[in-house]
Every structure is written in structure tokens, then in C-alpha cells.
Amino acid sequence: MASKQLPAVVLVGRPNVGKSTLFNRVAGRRRAIVAPTAGTTRDVIQEPANWRTVPFLLTDTAGMFGRSEDPLQKIVHEHGRKAVSNADVFVFVVDGREGLVPADYEIASAVRSTGRPVIVAINKTDDRRARAGSLDFYELGFEPVVEISAEHGQGVGDLLDEVIERLPAKTEEQKAETPEPRIAIVGRPNVGKSSLVNRVLHQDRMLVSELAGTTRDAVDTGFRWHQRQFRIVDTAGIRKPGRVARSGQVEAVSVLSARRAIADADVVVLVIDATLGASDQDGAIAGEAERAGRSVIIAVNKWDLVKGEGQDFSKTFDDKLRFQLKFL
Structure with missing residues (x-):
């Protein structure tokens, strides 16, 4: 029997924006495969994590958003949809180098409909070009918006501070974990x-x-x-x-x-x-x-x-x- 004890922090975003890199950074080890091929991640990957002694279940959604030639894309999308429905907080990862694109609006609409807190993480802002277009992402209508570099760890601590502020309080079961x-x-x-x-x-x-x-x-x-x-x-x-x-x-x-x-x-x-x-x-x-x-x-x-x-x-x-x- 599956069990959900920890609050779920779910990473969403287009393919190749850096979700798996951020997942590995927060998890503290290389759990999700990182490769330049879009759609590399198929499964919904989960890892217990904590920040400032606050535990949570970190979830990397597979490539459920965006087009794919993967013959298993329909199943991938269904598994990703289940993860989204179980989220307590979303981290919406966007690509600062590419800027705001139409697919970001589609994802924003999908997570907004859940009624859960959404934090926008602008990734790859170690690149000066990415920092220049950061203000555009406020058009998505979410706050806070945090600039990060998942690869180098910049801003990830600030992002996690925002995450734990929005998590539900610990249950007695979690305290006795x-x-x-x-x-x-x-x-x-x-x-x-x-x-x-x-x-x-x-x-x-x-x-x-x-x-x-x-x-x-x-x-x-x-x-x-x-x-x-x-x-x-x-x-x-x-x-x-x-x-x-x-x-x-x-x-x-x-x-x-x-x-x-x-x-x-x-x-x-x-x-x-x-x-x-x-x-x-x-x-x-x-x-x-x-x-x-x-x-x-x-x-x-x-x-x-x-x-x-x-x-x-x-x-x-x-x-x-x-x-x-x-x-x-």
C-alpha cells in the first residue's frame, strides 16, 4: 500500500529547463538523469528531502509538458498528471536564457487551476542574458519569482526558503517518522x-x-x-x-x-x-x-x-x- 506522509513539492516546467538538475541539487545527489535530450526523464522521480529541518517529498515530473516523439508519451503524461494532483507546492521552473514562451503560459494555466501555491524559479540566471529578461516572467501572475542557477546552486537556498514557508504544518505521523x-x-x-x-x-x-x-x-x-x-x-x-x-x-x-x-x-x-x-x-x-x-x-x-x-x-x-x- 503506497503512503504519502510528507508534503509534496512538485517541479514542473518545459523539457530541458533544468528540472532534473534542480532536483539533484535539492536532493543532494544525482537521482534524476540529466542529458541534453528533451524528454530524457520519463518516470515521476521522488526523493525525501529537507531544508532547515523541514522534511518534504521532492518530485520531478517527467516530460508531461511539451511535444514529444516518445512512444510512451501518453503514459508519461498520465503519471505526471497524478503527481500534479498530489502537489502541496509547485516549483515552476522556467528557462531564463530562452525567456518567456507560449508553452510557459500553458503550464501556468495547468498549475493555477489546482489552487496550490506556485513559486516561479527562473533557471540559468548565471548567464547575464537571462537576468536581463527576468522581469518578463512576472507576466505569469505568480509570486514569488526567484532567480536561480540549478547547475551552480546560486539562489537555490532562497528558493527553498520560499518553499518551506508554503508547506502544510507537520502531522504527528511525520514528527514520529x-x-x-x-x-x-x-x-x-x-x-x-x-x-x-x-x-x-x-x-x-x-x-x-x-x-x-x-x-x-x-x-x-x-x-x-x-x-x-x-x-x-x-x-x-x-x-x-x-x-x-x-x-x-x-x-x-x-x-x-x-x-x-x-x-x-x-x-x-x-x-x-x-x-x-x-x-x-x-x-x-x-x-x-x-x-x-x-x-x-x-x-x-x-x-x-x-x-x-x-x-x-x-x-x-x-x-x-x-x-x-x-x-x-
Whole structure:
């Protein structure tokens, strides 16, 4: 069961205005993938953060605003819309270098209709050209308007001061908050990691499609189970290093993010496709978790698809699995 304990601070804005860079700056680590390709972020990324001892859940909306050639854009938009509906405060990120454009008015209309507080963050104002056009953004009709440079950190503290002023008061549950054990869901592409996470959460939190590489960021979500709070992390599929290197920057950073999720986890769940069986790559992923000193659980998915394989299938599958993962 998914749980929303912390107030949600949601970043919105056009593609490539610097939302993911700002997210990483506030989160204090590289959680969202940053690349010059518009629409790099697909999933709604969340990370608990705090400023001046005030905790909140920072959310980076995927590329839900603006045109995209991404075949998953419809699903991306739906997930982003859910994040917007759950916001307590919006940080509307705009590009100071490009100035005010028609798409900014469209986003302004969308967030204004929610009735939630909106703070405009004019990004890239370390550039003198951006500072010259800052006054134009007051036309959007929101206050305050804060000039920042997400890349260099300038003005981010002032922005966060404005954010926490507008957050709802802490509940007793938040005051009594304890650290959440982290569960990383890892494996090769298309083994069903995101489907498993969605099943645990009882909601379509993660993007799911037949396209390999659908998940790019490591996406974590809090949930409750038997009166305990946990954080489950869906990760990008990890392919062999040679294939990742040939694929390009986005997949390379996605895999790096998945490996970081393993290092940060308390428990690692390695998902294996029953129709394919255990492979050397599954062994390599499990080996990373073992070297990191993490507890490892093996989850064999799609077992319903091999029920007709005969009585000996289970034993053969189990023997191969034990051989590939004999070091665990």
C-alpha cells in the first residue's frame, strides 16, 4: 500500500529547463538523469528531502509538458498528471536564457487551476542574458519569482526558503517518522521489475511497456506493510557493459543509477524471467549486490508462462539457477 506522509513539492516546467538538475541539487545527489535530450526523464522521480529541518517529498515530473516523439508519451503524461494532483507546492521552473514562451503560459494555466501555491524559479540566471529578461516572467501572475542557477546552486537556498514557508504544518505521523528500509528491485531489461513494483504498491506507479529500456531513472516510492514503512526502488534493466556502452549516454547513466540503488539498498530483489532462465548477466547483477554486502532475494517472474513445460522443468530451472548464483 503506497503512503504519502510528507508534503509534496512538485517541479514542473518545459523539457530541458533544468528540472532534473534542480532536483539533484535539492536532493543532494544525482537521482534524476540529466542529458541534453528533451524528454530524457520519463518516470515521476521522488526523493525525501529537507531544508532547515523541514522534511518534504521532492518530485520531478517527467516530460508531461511539451511535444514529444516518445512512444510512451501518453503514459508519461498520465503519471505526471497524478503527481500534479498530489502537489502541496509547485516549483515552476522556467528557462531564463530562452525567456518567456507560449508553452510557459500553458503550464501556468495547468498549475493555477489546482489552487496550490506556485513559486516561479527562473533557471540559468548565471548567464547575464537571462537576468536581463527576468522581469518578463512576472507576466505569469505568480509570486514569488526567484532567480536561480540549478547547475551552480546560486539562489537555490532562497528558493527553498520560499518553499518551506508554503508547506502544510507537520502531522504527528511525520514528527514520529523513522528511517525507511530500502528495497531495490533489479534485473535485466523486461523481466517485469516495474510490474512487480506496481503490484506491491497497488497502483500504476511505474511505467510499464514491452519496450526494453522503458525505465530510465531509479524510481523510489514509500509504502506501508504490516504497520511498517518501507521504500521500494524500481531500477533500469542492467545489460552487459558492452551493450550499454554502444547504446549511449542515457542508458549508461540509467545503469549507473541502478547500481547506486543497489549500494543504497538494505535488501535487493533480483527479478529473473522464468521463460529465459538464469543467465551470466543475472549472476553479475547478483554479484554486485553480494559484494555490496546486501541481502538478496531471488524473485522468479512469469512462472505462469512455463506451467506447461512438464514435471522436470522446475528441477532443471532450479539447478541452473543455483549454479549461476552459487556464490550467494
